[in-house]
Amino acid sequence: MTGLRPPDPALLDQLAAVLGPQGFVTERALIAPWLTDWRERYHGETVALLAPNSVEQVEAIVRLAAAARVAIVPQGGNTGTVAGATPPADGSALLLSLRRMNRIRSISAQDNAAIAEAGVVLSDLHYAAAAIGRRFPLSLAAKGSATIGGLVSTNAGGTQVLRFGPMRALVLGIEAVLADGSRFDGLATLRKDNRGYDLRQLLTGAEGTLGIVTAAAVRLVPAIGSRAVAWAGLPSPQDALTLLRRLEERTGDAVESFELVPASALALVLANIPGARPPLTPACPWNVLIEAVGSEGGPDPAEGLAACLASAIGEGLVLDAMIAASEAQAEALWRLRESISEAEKIDGPSLKHDISVPVSEMPAFLEREGTRIEAAFPGSRIIAFGHLGDGNIHFNLLPPEAAERSAWIDAHGEAASALVHDLVAQAGGSLSAEHGIGQAKLAEFVRLTDPVRLAALGAIKRALDPQGIMNPGKLVPLASDGKGQ
Structure with missing residues (x-):
């Protein structure tokens, strides 16, 4: 984040003029619910929540922020699990909510496609598709609050990946505002398009670090008979x-x-x-x-x-x-x-790991490594559930029943998660199967990732966001060459 500045009064006045009273929010009580991640482990601050209702307003926001060298943290339904949409604690970034951009611009049974803005709630897209005899084949527990922009930006998975793949496989096109305020218009619902690098796929799963997804064209399939x-x-x-x-x-x-x-x-x-x-x-x-x-x-x-x-x-x-x-x-x-x-959350704090290993290795991994981890941390308990058919399991570790959970996690959590991730890496797996990296997994991602991959990610980030204003501190580690992200 080298060279970034906190928002000053002049910038805030300009943003207020662009967005109007509904789109420019500074009242603490209205902002507070959006400053904490879903698991309530990370807490941020911001002087203003920006809520545009059009892509033109997003363009204006980014142009102003880029000129002022102020960071932007985009946010959808705030249902992510790795704090990828939580602003930094020092209040140096602006929080940009896409929830007012909630229109389904078009939907077609002939094309088997819909174009939905970033703030469209997943369940609303389900209802719209059902009304024309189609369905959008991605579902997850947070479907009543998760938004299309967030699903794209995290390459969400869900319960139907076994047949249809993750969000990446369902995105036909993307509209996004890049770090200089320009608009990438890639919403054509083409099934074949060989015009060079696939920017749609680059922006999918980028967690808002390369640009702000404002709309997506997504694939529909026939309704269930x-x-x-x-x-x-x-x-x-x-x-x-x-x-x-x-x-x-x-x-x-x-x-x-x-x-x-x-x-x-x-x-x-x-x-x-x-x-x-x-x-x-x-x-x-x-x-x-x-x-x-x-x-x-x-x-x-x-x-x-x-x-x-x-x-x-x-x-x-x-x-x-x-x-x-x-x-x-x-x-x-x-x-x-x-x-x-939800039941885990009610029961108390736990260590959550969104892992994947080759499908054929998953059963043995669950039994062998679960026993090994529980032995390394006596009294701890593994709860592993999820999408066995695509090799993605939520591999969660509960503290001993007699322990004060938060204190146990403070004392042992880092070492326990490191052991889980080491075992996953040894099995040829990934520490993030469908929830992204955000800030929660950034240190472990750096520790366990091939330097070539990290260097490539950093090069892409610097090319598309040279000032580092797009969701800094998430997914892409700070470069060691002094250039920032």
């Missing part, structure tokens, strides 16, 4: 992976979600989420939530799913299973899975 949701209990993660491969062989692309839930995670949900009920009795050591879908007029996915589960139970691969008999029951099963993070 029918679906079947099942909960199965299994002896081990390896059995779960075996079941997934068998389902794929017998049902083709029907299986869209395959979520691993250990007994410990389910117990947290049952203890902390009102109305939650166990799907199977007695409890099983490991569970999977499965969703299979069928097209309109196609085969009923429930038949293939039921036949496969019955066969697996007969062989002892699956201990017990149930298929939802109604939409209400299906949603209740999904709530069990989607409430795990």
